[in-house]
Amino acid sequence: MRYVTLLRTRLAISPITRSLHHGYSRRLTVLALESSADDTCAAVVTSDRKILSNVVINQQAFLEEYGGIHPFVALHAHQRNMPGAVQRALREANITIGEVDGIAFTRGPGIPGCLSVCGNAARTLAAAVNKPLVGVHHMQAHALTPFLTSPADALPTFPFLTLLVSGGHTLLLLATSPTAFRILATSLDESIGNAFDKVAKLLQIPYSGRAPGAALERFCTSGPAVGDEDIPEIHMPRPMRGRLAFSYTGLHSTVERFLDARRGEIDERTKLGVARSFQKAAVGQLEDKLVLGMRECAQKGIRVRHLVVSGGVASNSFLRERLRACLDTESPDERVELVFPPPHLCTDNAAMIGWAAMDRFLAGDTDPYSIESRPKWSLEELEGQGELRQGA
Template sequence: MHVALDVVFSRANLVQQTSRSFTVLAFESSADDTCVAVVNSSRKILSNVVVKQHDLHEGFGGIHPSVAIEAHQRNLPGAVRRALDDARMKVNDVDGIAFTRGPGIGGCLSVSSNAAKSLAASLHKPLVGVHHMQAHALTPLLTTPISEGPRFPFLTLLISGGHTLLLLATSHTAFRVLATTADASIGRSFDKAARLLGLAWGTKGPGAALEQFCLNTDIDSADLPQIPPFPVPMPGKLAFSFACLHSSVERYIASSPSSLSQAHKVAIAREFQNAAARQLCAKLVLGLEKSALRGIKIQDVVVSGGVASNSFLRARQVGCLDEYSPDEPIKLLFPPPELCTDNAAMIAWASMHRFLAGDYDDYTIDLRPKWSIETLPAVHTVPLEAS
């Protein structure tokens, strides 16, 4: 929804604001992280607050929506205060307010949506609702030097607890889905595999716990049992399937001795990660081949989302691209690990081109818990490096 506000934000005011850098206060609560950040158009993250809820959800084996909503309601006021204090700003100093409009858990989205809309209306500030996956895809444009950032068109692999997508990005708002998951996301598969192995979540969640478990150095590699390779589904097809991967783990455990040794568990976890990496690499190569057949030259690949913080998967994808195109290197770009998982800095940045173009949302804008990234409306972008 892109309609005029009941007040007019004049072009003169916009020019005055952008000449000193446009500053955005952003909110994100699409799942189980309560996030608030302040970012400006000069590509500076002035603050980035993330409040985790892992300890609340571990007993449920996953995100419990009503528990998450109540935690967001408790955590958001303090997160706003911290974000403004860290940025050394007063709330009236911000130029625009952004929030995650979708996709995500409806009740969770509503917490930051209501806060952002109420604050924007009361402070007479412009408002922008952001697509969560668009924000992940554009994060390297914030975190990478302009001269080294991704060049359109680029491929973006978005891997998280809720999504597994391979997209062709041709602008800030134009994305074509090349592949998606037929069932579970890669993040959910990591979480289920961690639970099957009986791993504690720790402070970063079950997926991160599995990655850390694979790094176990207390067991000699020679003592690890051989695990048959788990299959990569739908070979030759641009589609993901991760339900079959954690199902392979479940079947293997069910056919094994009733009490698995620690070494056996480590071997299973490592083969699970290997299989996940093989699938990501296989589908990424197919996406590159399909783009080449259409005459689209890809020079950069962006990998983002919570699972992109996994260092093993990162290394495997670097090797994959080096092998695919040894003569004309394809650059692989990752945000810093702390900006791979959900955060509000990426929401602020994804809203920036709309704020600078004077394209705002009405204060009555609705949520989009299900929202295809292919339906984003085009926006005339203002070069951010000129701000």
């Protein structure tokens, strides 16, 4: 069966080898743009895994003012920031737009208005300088980032599991090729990143220039050590027990009810206890579903050797520690490697967009300038789009 064949595929040919195979006598250089949520990003990457520039302009001041992403405000910030981001990316890469071989952009999923900024900029630039264009699935780019950042002798091998955890998504995937993903579990309500942001706002944790979720993580590391009797532990629900599905609305609602019952008046030790209890439960749910996913793969004879974790929440150090312990407990006899991109490439960035587009540029499988954004776009729809670019 084709599905079984895909399970056995490996990324056996390097990008530079593929470039020679397709008639390129030099490395390809791609300008990539990203604006799917609250970061305005531009980057230049090459087919031999070099990041020549990676510009990220965040909107932290607006996030703190509005308590999260405000779509209209984010749209206008992207419109202001994108020209400068592109100019800076080219300058830092020491190239001109004429020296770029192709232009990539985030096609979806994401906030519609925000997506339109990188989409319009990429289409216009590509048409103006007569360069090929590729629209990229944002979550595919997150999943493939380790193929850009990991040492050449430590790349993930297909099939592997992927946890994509961000402000917009909570997904557990089985990746069987660069464009074949099976969704094992997704959130039935809000994402883990959104829940982190909401709890940070409820607890009135200062952002201090960080994203709300990152501010909450930092707050959890403050004060007395975990286990101190003076720090209360708040009971948190563990939804969807035994089911391959995520649910985070109940966790942040529990925090909201706890605060409402006290009219928001809690001391710093209680606030720390609430924050730590929430973080423990949020990450614990990832552990629970990961175990279920690993067991389902094992029952079907699918041998998984890597877990790739990406998305903004993947930079959380507590999450990293817990997932490592979870894998060791579930697979004590055969180590499952835990793969994280560098923290600055876990959050939204354009370097991952350029890399995810590289195989398509090399294969000559590009998009028309009329291509439209897709705010809602399932990863499973990518399967079968172009056999040549699979690298099998």
